Amino acid sequence: MPGQHTLDETESQVATRLAGMDLDFEAMAVTANLFRAANAARNQMERTVLAKSNLTWTGFVVLWVAWIWETAETREIASEAGVSKATLSGVLTTLESRGLLERKRGERDGRLVTVELTAAGKKLMKGLFPEFNKAERHVTRGLDRPQLPAIAEALRQITQAARD
Amino acid sequence: MPGQHTLDETESQVATRLAGMDLDFEAMAVTANLFRAANAARNQMERTVLAKSNLTWTGFVVLWVAWIWETAETREIASEAGVSKATLSGVLTTLESRGLLERKRGERDGRLVTVELTAAGKKLMKGLFPEFNKAERHVTRGLDRPQLPAIAEALRQITQAARD
DNA sequence: CGCAGATAGTTTGGTCCCGAACGATCTTGA
DNA sequence: TCAAGATCGTTCGGGACCAAACTATCTGCG
Numbered sequence: 001m002p003g004q005h006t007l008d009e010t011e012s013q014v015a016t017r018l019a020g021m022d023l024d025f026e027a028m029a030v031t032a033n034l035f036r037a038a039n040a041a042r043n044q045m046e047r048t049v050l051a052k053s054n055l056t057w058t059g060f061v062v063l064w065v066a067w068i069w070e071t072a073e074t075r076e077i078a079s080e081a082g083v084s085k086a087t088l089s090g091v092l093t094t095l096e097s098r099g100l101l102e103r104k105r106g107e108r109d110g111r112l113v114t115v116e117l118t119a120a121g122k123k124l125m126k127g128l129f130p131e132f133n134k135a136e137r138h139v140t141r142g143l144d145r146p147q148l149p150a151i152a153e154a155l156r157q158i159t160q161a162a163r164d
Numbered sequence: 165m166p167g168q169h170t171l172d173e174t175e176s177q178v179a180t181r182l183a184g185m186d187l188d189f190e191a192m193a194v195t196a197n198l199f200r201a202a203n204a205a206r207n208q209m210e211r212t213v214l215a216k217s218n219l220t221w222t223g224f225v226v227l228w229v230a231w232i233w234e235t236a237e238t239r240e241i242a243s244e245a246g247v248s249k250a251t252l253s254g255v256l257t258t259l260e261s262r263g264l265l266e267r268k269r270g271e272r273d274g275r276l277v278t279v280e281l282t283a284a285g286k287k288l289m290k291g292l293f294p295e296f297n298k299a300e301r302h303v304t305r306g307l308d309r310p311q312l313p314a315i316a317e318a319l320r321q322i323t324q325a326a327r328d
Numbered sequence: 329c330g331c332a333g334a335t336a337g338t339t340t341g342g343t344c345c346c347g348a349a350c351g352a353t354c355t356t357g358a
Numbered sequence: 359t360c361a362a363g364a365t366c367g368t369t370c371g372g373g374a375c376c377a378a379a380c381t382a383t384c385t386g387c388g
Contacts, residue, residue: 026312027301033319038202039246040326082203111366137191142321148190155197157306162204275336275383
């Protein structure tokens, strides 16, 4: 496959090209591979699990959050799904038009909107999530099993550090 | 801040809600936090480093790849940047119109297009990348320094596993 | 040679994505 | 009480994003 570089080739080229600059190469390796890994895993899951239900990644995450919390306010969903409220608004419209969830205007506070899955939405998630989890196991299969919690914890630290 | 959950609250709710299902919870924790971390880091870097140069994330990554490889074919850039060739085509048009790079039709093979940074593009990257690296150090500051290479390696394994 | 198939990049159509501006609703303090 | 400010979700404009269809080019085999 001409014109393709392996990960090793890329990292070696980076080291050569940036040699002599005053950089934190270890931090760079972590973040560069963080984005590569997240991207690769996401693409893999979109193709293998989500595509057959005609769901986008964000659509799935939004459904997942609402499913986990039974009922959720939109600002919670936006925060947990990692999208802006503007984006969420559009995605909710899409999912609502497909009958997977419902918006309800808050009764106590008229500014709020809460989201709840419909029966169809719950059924979809119930069938889909175990498959999604299989894909999660698949993409982590190269890691030492006892190492997993430590990796999850390291990723939590990154999330925390990036929130200010 | 009402309506916000901490990471701990979320993971505990997930455990409760999915209790009893036959799932790989450790793999789930890794991937869930992988996406959270990547998202948080990306947003942080977009706001703090990229915004002032009016660059999008993808725009920056594309410039970075072309900068590292001096000159690159578009399929290489698409692969390394983790976007489809369709997306790349549009992003290249944007960056080219801003005078940061140039497309050149391949001479030996007329189907190929190679990309090269202009002087302005090189100057931008030379100034921007050290700042970007500072942000990389910032988001990894919560991690034990000697642990960094192991984390980078674990992320490489995930990338690898997700590529089939 | 010449044409069938492979390969590269672009275009198209539809969704996602964000910041900023907006209208609606709630809260607070004088 | 009621106006100023805060907070919520939506809308708007423009870029990113992908799959599929398309054009152009190259390769190889008869």
